[in-house]
Amino acid sequence: MISYLTPLAAAFLIIASSMVILTRRDRRRMDDGGPDTMRIEESATRGLRDTRRRAHVYRDRFWREHE
Incomplete structure:
Protein backbone atom coordinates (compact mmCIF):
# COMPACT_ATOMS: atom_id res chain seq x y z
CA MET A 1 0.00 0.00 0.00
CA ILE A 2 2.79 2.42 0.87
CA SER A 3 4.49 1.67 -2.44
CA TYR A 4 1.46 3.21 -4.18
CA LEU A 5 1.08 6.17 -1.86
CA THR A 6 4.69 7.35 -2.02
CA PRO A 7 4.74 8.16 -5.77
CA LEU A 8 1.27 9.66 -5.51
CA ALA A 9 2.34 11.92 -2.66
CA ALA A 10 5.52 12.91 -4.54
CA ALA A 11 3.50 13.82 -7.64
CA PHE A 12 1.08 15.84 -5.54
CA LEU A 13 3.91 17.76 -3.88
CA ILE A 14 5.55 18.52 -7.23
CA ILE A 15 2.30 19.83 -8.72
CA ALA A 16 1.42 21.83 -5.60
CA SER A 17 4.83 23.46 -5.38
CA SER A 18 4.74 24.32 -9.09
CA MET A 19 1.37 25.99 -8.71
CA ALA A 55 -20.20 32.13 -28.28
CA HIS A 56 -23.12 31.16 -26.05
CA VAL A 57 -25.55 33.19 -28.15
CA TYR A 58 -24.25 31.60 -31.35
CA ARG A 59 -24.44 28.11 -29.84
CA ASP A 60 -28.01 28.66 -28.69
CA ARG A 61 -29.07 29.97 -32.11
CA PHE A 62 -27.35 27.08 -33.86
CA TRP A 63 -29.13 24.49 -31.72
CA ARG A 64 -32.50 26.17 -32.19
CA GLU A 65 -32.11 26.17 -35.97
CA HIS A 66 -31.28 22.46 -36.06
CA GLU A 67 -34.02 21.22 -33.77
Missing part, protein backbone atom coordinates in the same frame (compact mmCIF):
# COMPACT_ATOMS: atom_id res chain seq x y z
CA VAL A 20 2.57 28.00 -5.71
CA ILE A 21 5.62 29.23 -7.62
CA LEU A 22 3.57 30.21 -10.68
CA THR A 23 0.98 32.00 -8.54
CA ARG A 24 3.66 34.00 -6.75
CA ARG A 25 5.27 35.01 -10.05
CA ASP A 26 1.93 36.08 -11.46
CA ARG A 27 1.09 38.16 -8.39
CA ARG A 28 4.51 39.75 -8.39
CA ARG A 29 4.12 40.65 -12.05
CA MET A 30 0.73 42.24 -11.39
CA ASP A 31 2.10 44.29 -8.48
CA ASP A 32 4.97 45.68 -10.57
CA GLY A 33 2.61 47.19 -13.09
CA GLY A 34 1.02 50.54 -12.76
CA PRO A 35 -2.39 51.86 -13.65
CA ASP A 36 -1.80 50.95 -17.30
CA THR A 37 -1.36 47.30 -16.40
CA MET A 38 -4.59 47.25 -14.45
CA ARG A 39 -6.44 48.99 -17.28
CA ILE A 40 -5.12 46.48 -19.82
CA GLU A 41 -6.08 43.55 -17.59
CA GLU A 42 -9.59 44.95 -17.16
CA SER A 43 -10.09 45.37 -20.89
CA ALA A 44 -8.75 41.87 -21.57
CA THR A 45 -11.15 40.41 -19.01
CA ARG A 46 -14.02 42.39 -20.51
CA GLY A 47 -13.07 41.14 -23.99
CA LEU A 48 -13.04 37.53 -22.82
CA ARG A 49 -16.42 37.99 -21.19
CA ASP A 50 -17.89 39.45 -24.39
CA THR A 51 -16.41 36.67 -26.50
CA ARG A 52 -17.81 34.02 -24.18
CA ARG A 53 -21.23 35.68 -24.29
CA ARG A 54 -21.21 35.80 -28.10
Whole structure:
Protein backbone atom coordinates (compact mmCIF):
# COMPACT_ATOMS: atom_id res chain seq x y z
CA MET A 1 0.00 0.00 0.00
CA ILE A 2 2.79 2.42 0.87
CA SER A 3 4.49 1.67 -2.44
CA TYR A 4 1.46 3.21 -4.18
CA LEU A 5 1.08 6.17 -1.86
CA THR A 6 4.69 7.35 -2.02
CA PRO A 7 4.74 8.16 -5.77
CA LEU A 8 1.27 9.66 -5.51
CA ALA A 9 2.34 11.92 -2.66
CA ALA A 10 5.52 12.91 -4.54
CA ALA A 11 3.50 13.82 -7.64
CA PHE A 12 1.08 15.84 -5.54
CA LEU A 13 3.91 17.76 -3.88
CA ILE A 14 5.55 18.52 -7.23
CA ILE A 15 2.30 19.83 -8.72
CA ALA A 16 1.42 21.83 -5.60
CA SER A 17 4.83 23.46 -5.38
CA SER A 18 4.74 24.32 -9.09
CA MET A 19 1.37 25.99 -8.71
CA VAL A 20 2.57 28.00 -5.71
CA ILE A 21 5.62 29.23 -7.62
CA LEU A 22 3.57 30.21 -10.68
CA THR A 23 0.98 32.00 -8.54
CA ARG A 24 3.66 34.00 -6.75
CA ARG A 25 5.27 35.01 -10.05
CA ASP A 26 1.93 36.08 -11.46
CA ARG A 27 1.09 38.16 -8.39
CA ARG A 28 4.51 39.75 -8.39
CA ARG A 29 4.12 40.65 -12.05
CA MET A 30 0.73 42.24 -11.39
CA ASP A 31 2.10 44.29 -8.48
CA ASP A 32 4.97 45.68 -10.57
CA GLY A 33 2.61 47.19 -13.09
CA GLY A 34 1.02 50.54 -12.76
CA PRO A 35 -2.39 51.86 -13.65
CA ASP A 36 -1.80 50.95 -17.30
CA THR A 37 -1.36 47.30 -16.40
CA MET A 38 -4.59 47.25 -14.45
CA ARG A 39 -6.44 48.99 -17.28
CA ILE A 40 -5.12 46.48 -19.82
CA GLU A 41 -6.08 43.55 -17.59
CA GLU A 42 -9.59 44.95 -17.16
CA SER A 43 -10.09 45.37 -20.89
CA ALA A 44 -8.75 41.87 -21.57
CA THR A 45 -11.15 40.41 -19.01
CA ARG A 46 -14.02 42.39 -20.51
CA GLY A 47 -13.07 41.14 -23.99
CA LEU A 48 -13.04 37.53 -22.82
CA ARG A 49 -16.42 37.99 -21.19
CA ASP A 50 -17.89 39.45 -24.39
CA THR A 51 -16.41 36.67 -26.50
CA ARG A 52 -17.81 34.02 -24.18
CA ARG A 53 -21.23 35.68 -24.29
CA ARG A 54 -21.21 35.80 -28.10
CA ALA A 55 -20.20 32.13 -28.28
CA HIS A 56 -23.12 31.16 -26.05
CA VAL A 57 -25.55 33.19 -28.15
CA TYR A 58 -24.25 31.60 -31.35
CA ARG A 59 -24.44 28.11 -29.84
CA ASP A 60 -28.01 28.66 -28.69
CA ARG A 61 -29.07 29.97 -32.11
CA PHE A 62 -27.35 27.08 -33.86
CA TRP A 63 -29.13 24.49 -31.72
CA ARG A 64 -32.50 26.17 -32.19
CA GLU A 65 -32.11 26.17 -35.97
CA HIS A 66 -31.28 22.46 -36.06
CA GLU A 67 -34.02 21.22 -33.77
